[in-house]
Amino acid sequence: MSDQTIGNPQCLEKLAKKNPKYEHIKSKLDTGPNLSNFVEKKLKTYLRYSKEELFKRMKVTALAKLMLQVASIAELEENEPGKKQPDPGVVSVQPSCFHRSTLQSVICGVGELDLKSDMQNAAKETLVPTPDLADRPYPDCPYLLLDVRDDELYDHCHIISSHSYPTISLCRIINPYTKEVLDYRNAMGKIIILYDEDEKLATQAATIMCQRGFENLYVLSGGLKAVARKFPRGMTTGSFPAACLLLPVSKGKKCCKVQPPPQPAETRQRFTSDELSILQQRLEEMNNNSNTSSKNTQSF
Template sequence: MSLKQGIGSAEYLVKRVPKNVKYQHIKSKLDTGCSLTKYMEKVEYMKSNYRYKKDEIFKRLKVTTFAQLILQVASVSEHNLSLSECELNTPEDALSVASEELESLTVRSAERQDARDIHTARSTLLSVINGTGELSVEQSPDPESSLDSDRPYPDCPYLLLDVRHRDQYDSCHIISAHSFPATFLHRTMNPYTKEVLEYKNAPGKIIIVYDEDEHIASQAATIMCQRGFENLFMLSGGLKVLSQKFPGSLVSGPLPPVCVSSSDSVRGRRVSPPSGHTRAEQRWRFTADELNHLTVQLEEVLLPSNNSSRMSSRISSVSSQSARSRQSSSSCSSRPWR
């Protein structure tokens, strides 16, 4: 006589715990290694934030690499500026510069007085002939100063281009980015600006294009690579991934609704998109607070990928220290007592 009776019901083995949407964004801090769930989450993240294609002819630039590039360029420019200030603050140089300035001022004052008498009569004659007003030599803009003001840093190794529409650039863009709508590429005459022509295939310089979600930037990068741009990169993920990795550090102005929803859904927050049209501040350089904030965020982003290596290095250092202590104890025990 056999007894075919189990303990409990088999339905409890199949039944799953219902999920609560309120705590869906909370995850465990314990890393249990690779799993199918983590792999599927990574695949979904790649599909929602990136647009990879098999026939891409342009190169991609990671957001973390772009942040490291910004920090390096800012540190190098600050170092060069401090060196130039130290050179000018030396006593011998200060005396020589002061003496040269005094001599130049005396010579210039005499030359300007003579030039004013000649230039006033000539400028009035030319203004009558050409139909323009008098031109002031003293107030004429310096081409070198205007050229430097158009760049984020002197001799900057990268040129950041926003290929979205001009209105979208005015509302929100990355600091130090130039507006270069993708519609410029369809022009028959002069499709490129002077900055693009200066950086095109220049040694030691690159061009970076970006948009919100790689939809426009991938097309623009493909066209420019087909036209001979060899140093062109596309910012992988665009503003969408940039707002997730480094919120509030690299962007000027309120983020677009696509970037706001994607970045806040990861953290489990609900933030309404910005209302009204606000113009973003156009700046070519980052402030010290923004650079410090970016450094902290970059360390937080790069730490999870290096946890295993750091743990292994710590284990190896602890094992080496223990081995050294054992060797020292054995050598002390082997020595004869005196």
Template sequence: MSKAIGDSKLLEKRIPRSAKWSNVRGRVDTGASMSKHLAKVEDIQANFRIQRGELFKRLKLSTFAALVLEVDKVNMMNESEENEAPVQDDIVERVETTPRQPNFLDVIRGTGELNLKEQNENLKLPPKPKLPKEHTPYSSTPYLLVDVRDSDAFQQCHIITAESYPHTNFSRTMNPFSNQMLQFKNLEGHIIVLYDTDELIATECATTMAQRGFENVFVLSGGLRVLAQKLPNGLVTGSLPAEAFMSLDGKTKLRSGKTKYNPKNKVPADMALKRFTHEHLGALSEALDELLMAPSDAGSRLSKSKIDTRSRSRASLMTTTSNSNIKPWK
């Protein structure tokens, strides 16, 4: 009776996991569970540098992506309304280009011939070439996106519409902030978003800004590391750096992620790109819907119907805002 049949510790053995299927997740969302909670805690410890008593706020990557889509739709709507009445602009342009004849006082002062000469030179100037739409910034945006990495890293890869402001400028005694930051400082309905590769620099810069009176400063949670895992397409121009595919300790590569780092395909960022193109917005919208559909990012009991309602509300944003002057980000 002392000898048992088989292995007594058979149920304690763990099933070996394969790295090939480590990213596979179930489609059925059964609600809140301890495994989901532990997975969320593990994700926070692996990708975020959240500390107690932070003076700034945090902005999720999915929330920022939704804000980008809304801002582009509103600006496109405003530009289409401005193009509907070009007659008045032509009249103003003709009045400005019409040469003014010198009057009696100009002749007495001896400036009549000089004015005519300047006007003739201005008329001979060729018309300024019209820039492509993607090379012109948005007319109005509720956010100021600031890249606090070095200028070389910014030229290699950055989020579109971001402004480069290296973190070394924050330690200056005089004028540590740019003019755009001062314009957005505590402005109602506007925020300042800082980001870097892994939150190491952005959190320090945001703390400095919060200590100096900035109440609307945010940090993009996870930085480019989380962006490379969840939304690698549609937000950035250029090639993501190798640090975005490494863990916080910089020693191990991240197993999860939709894209892999390939040093042979490094492409510098398009510095002339000032807004999102249709290709960027299409890829971003598809990636955002896929991210919201994932059970791991769906919260406790967020069903598929609720996520479809969100996507339909974003799709109907154009018709909703056309009937009123209320901007969605306000």
């Protein structure tokens, strides 16, 4: 008999080919504290997932933290020392070359070269007013916030830096998406967040958009109702809808808070310094309350 072994001894070292059909299935074995488990737990604290939903969810507190980070980074970049900042009210325009009349216009007796008028027009074009800083979005903003309610409701109240994008826009056969939506669609490092009053319209719109190929789509959990409960000031402009301010009572009746006179919403893309400080203070209050509650539960 020969001393040769049966089979290849390295066959056990071969790795099985991965089947893309089962790539989404993860092991339920707890491997202990490691980096992947830590990152997954951190994501679950800010985002919520559901097996039946094609999109992801974002908490209102996570959105507030994201807004503060974007505003602080934009302020640092724009106020960077040594960087020349343009005047927000005036932008310089290079005077264009004098338009010389064509042969046909000269024949007709119009369009002759007039140095004096051209110089006056060039002087007028050197100072052109630009939109205020509040109307301009943050540079390289990583999120696009879309209000899927009707335009009338958007004009009464909406989250600052959001764009109006009613759900009826998805029913269009031609150009169902705005330029901003196309720029953020599946872009690296950017997300799209949908919201409404109670996330009913937002979930429907998000499902349709995910079925059409959107992969970086989020829905704001709770909508404006959650914003009114956690951030009554600082995050929105205008007056909250009455449905967002109703609180249930134990007797089965509903009591309504005393509402200030309604104010129209402002269309702007940036937060003021006061609004950012209000958001920061509110986040610190909620963090302190959660820490005290956790300490009380541990004491029992």
